[in-house]
Amino acid sequence: METDIRKKLAAKIIELRKARGFSQEDLAFKAQIDRSYMSRIERGLVSTGIINLEKIARALEIKPYELLKFD
Template sequence: MDICTRLGKNVRRLREEKGWSQEDYADRAGIHRTYVSDIERGRRNPTVTVVEKLAVPFDVRPGELLD
């Protein structure tokens, strides 16, 4: 599995564990909802800055999203 797919699966799993919609999560992360959708489907290759934004609402280290 490539890193973008792994990131997307981890983001989706954590988001669903919190019970957040993509829109709720996007608001918390400060990014657009369609970008979250693309990330979850592995169709985006986000920058390290975006990976950090994705991690903050989950209170995890950015690297944990890539494991």
């Protein structure tokens, strides 16, 4: 189940990032997260914390809960 959530979160971040025309490097820079760590988040390899989710949401100009709204 944890893996499913990580994969869904990864897909959501990628979807939102691409919709804004950001590269992975752009998003990592805006969120002040190491690019290699951002890559692992987007591949669903790590369970990141709420602080990083907040940073990512801020960089995407959305509310943090929107990252967890899965279809």
